Amino acid sequence: MKYVDEFRRHDLAQKLSRAIHNEVDRGRQYNLMEFCGGHTHAIFRYGVQDLMPDNVRFVHGPGCPVCVLPVGRIDNAIQLAQQHDVILCTYGDLLRVPGSGRKSLLKVKAEGADVRMVYSTQDALKIARDNPGREVVFFAIGFETTTPPTAVAIRQAQAEGLKNFSAFCNHVLTPAAIQNILESPEVREIGSVLIDGFFGPSHVSSVIGSQPYEFFAEEFQRPVVIAGFEPLDVMQSALMLIRQLNEGRHEVENEYTRVVSRDGNRKAKALVAEVFELRRSFEWRGLGLVPYSALRIKSAYAGFDTEKRFEVPAIQASDVKGCECPSILRGVKKPTDCRLFGTVCTPENPMGSCMVSSEGACAAYWTYGRFREAATTAREANA
């Protein structure tokens, strides 16, 4: 397949692997956080870790939109579907995310709530057009990549005069989250996990550009390399990060030049700015309240804002006891450090959000990588 196979070539992977082995300083550790779940998925699916030296460690970050959505917002969506008799449209991987009391959208759907899986905001708009007598709510989640399509849908709904469509906005912002991780006391504390450098997001950066990372690369003195989602991209970017660290540099570099520019997609950014504004703060699963880290719909578009059309209470819900998702999302713990991992928490029966999405660190460990270490530790601990 053209434009894909080139980035998965075995021979180039071997070459890069040799270059990385030659570049690393044997006397130190390299802890590199991939912020995005897309990178986590690629690392596991292609077995990238096998091609890296032992002292290069991938730390899996919180860039999985499903994983960072707090339980309370899932509960809100469940309430909307159950109590307000709306048609709730959602992306597929949200269906199984556990809310409070082990409820999920999939379970309330089975109980009769009208929950529908959509592939795009356009599907949700079509459902609204086809059901003029029903309220249709689009469960909008995701980072900067999925925000522009939500903006398009809202503008389109306004242009068409759709009276029964609204978006339950949960869009969040990447740079704020990275900054929060670096400021977290656990991460800064000596002896705890140190993150030496970051793989910058691919698709998110195609929208926001590379410029927004410049501040914290400088402020926290950590190199950032914006990396594509293919396995060769990940390896090339790892090499670039290792070089920067060896040379004592902390710059924003762009490996993903075939897509990402410094300014990003100006049109998409303008569209987002037209429809959304910053929230003062927003709860992230694992990170807690993060200031200015999420978007809400501007009052000019209040008619399409689910939080204005319905009563959507702030719900303080806690994670399952023993679930280490919060620490895993910050890279402080590995999935195998969690007592629930592989014992009561599996992709079939997820307790925490990291086990739900295929981009979640726990699901990726479990699905692709557990033969390395996880199975033995989890099962023996349980035996």
Add this chain to the structure above:
Amino acid sequence: MSAKAKRFPQRLNIRSGTIDMTHGSGGRAMAQLIDELFVTHFDNELLRQANDQAAFDVPAGRLVMSTDGHVISPLFFPGGDIGSLAVHGTLNDVAMAGARPLYLSAGFILEEGFPLVDLERIVISMGAAAKSAGVPVVTGDTKVVERGKGDGVFITTTGVGIVPEGVNISGDRARPGDAILVSGSIGDHGVAIMSSRENLTFETTIESDSAALHQLVAAMVAAVPDIHCLRDPTRGGLATTLNELALQSGVGMQLTEDAIPVRPAVSAACELLGLDPLYIANEGKLICICAPEDAQRLLTVMQADPLGAEAAIIGEVIEDAHGFVRMQTGFGGSRVVDWLTGEQLPRIC
């Protein structure tokens, strides 16, 4: 013809008629539906006897029996429809014991309001599939449910067959060292179904691989009677089927990604939708596990059959207390190939 004309003064209005509750009531309307549609298109001696059961002699050997409910959406898809699928699915389940399928039964659950023209199309396709496989549908049942309580049509088929002497194929017989073969490219059926889903239409030339595999199996069994395992990787795809076999046999497996045949159009569709071809359903492929010394002979026999032309050896059975299916990736790393979690897409067969 004249006898029929007397029994039912007006023929079924196939062109614009629909199923109503009387077609399942046991009365004249049901008799007419059976007579003019099912008996006409499944035509065979046992069915014409019009009994509530079919009685036949059974050859010597072990009798195998398998049943399969078909609820696919959409009913018609590139490369097949629910009718041909209902025949192939059950024939293949019977054949995976190394058996020669003999007879089929078919149970229809029809929804009130279902167009007769669609039902006729399905029944014709089913009759043609049975005829070309040489396995007649000898008994059946028809029920009608109220509008909204079904989804057009559901078909359950049951098949019986005979296993030749000396053949003992079972999912628990994989042994470390055994070779793992697949009969051709994977993921065609699932991608064909996805491409015709209402909210997911994309253009592709991929057709479902739905096919009856019993003749391929007969050739394989004739060449190597001691095949250890055979299974068709339907729902859950190659990955899930191999995990089932690993669990049943208490072994692990080691696959080579580059050896697994996948059509470029299937890889492209999977890439686009974020799916993995290893988990996509097939309806005309089989997995075969055999002793290493038999692998090459079986591969040659498989490749000589049109349904096995792209057959390949994709890995080997290994010892592993955890029962992991692992894969050497084309990229050069390794990973687990786990069971399918959740659903990749609903109602594919």
